[in-house]
Amino acid sequence: MSSSATDVVRLLTVRGETLAVAESLTGGLVAAEITSVPGASRAFRGSVTAYATALKHELLGVDAGLLAARGAVDAQVAAQMAAGVRRALGADWGIATTGVAGPDEQDGQPVGTVFVAVEGPSGQDAGSASGGKVEALRLNGSRAEIRRESVRSVLAVLLRELAGEQTGNERAQDTEQNGGF
Template sequence: MTSTAADVLRLLTVRGETLAVAESLTGGLVAAELAAVPGASKAFRGSVTAYATDLKRDVLGVDATLLDRRGAVDPQVAAQMAAGARKVLGADWGISTTGVAGPEPQDGQPVGTVFVAVDGPREALDERALGGKVAALRLNGSRTEIRMESVRSVLALLLERLVGEHTGNGRAQDTEQNGGF
């Protein structure tokens, strides 16, 4: 995975942009993956590990009504976490992870339900404004495997977004990906 993290950080550094992370089910693994890359501090601002729902609300600014109505395992929660990380940590880009790694279902969602999100710069006059993007994952495997695949997936989503923005091929739509072990 470090190669994806290195690619992300290299692109951000070249562009003079920064990254912030908001994590729930991954518990700091995304931040650790980024920090493992030499020179990460040129682009990586930091992270918020908001494992508890009240931290998602109070620190990252996730809408309380949304959390009450849908729980923390939700695509809109993931999107708001990514946007919140950007804002709180003062970064150009924000990424987030939220989901159920197991062993038990949570918020009515089965084990392996994961949402990863990217929130990036928006140019008001640009018709191709990218804004945010959420991927819904249905993962199989152990708790550790689900968490590690979530890390890989959020970094891949950001890389895709960075490359897509650079080439003008970015799409502001939700995607569903199936992972497995």
């Protein structure tokens, strides 16, 4: 159990919000990390491990044309996976991982190419310019190390987004209480 997973569960629980996970290269490791936290059921809705490219479209609603043109290892695919799992599982937040853990390249992308995405309750689609957050990673190491770092990275991005939202909400409340701008 990581401190990041503990912090994610704690923040979501305090906020009364929920999380859904879409995974490809991590194959369920993100969900396992989150559910290792006692009390995770208060915030965790579930996950979809869409390892096969076709499932990204069929289960998560990733655009078939995008998958055909760019393959599964792509920033927009990650964004659409996060938005799709959020929608499919009825969660406030959706996170996603897609990439190449090895041993061979995939869709023309080298081993260690990973995209992690977070889609929050802002009402925006992750595919839009102002929507969710996607980070591109270039990771080194063994297959296991790349997968483990992908888990750590997506949880870190989610924590930053949760902290940013909380700060923004607190600022809005301060402005209202002070009656100023």
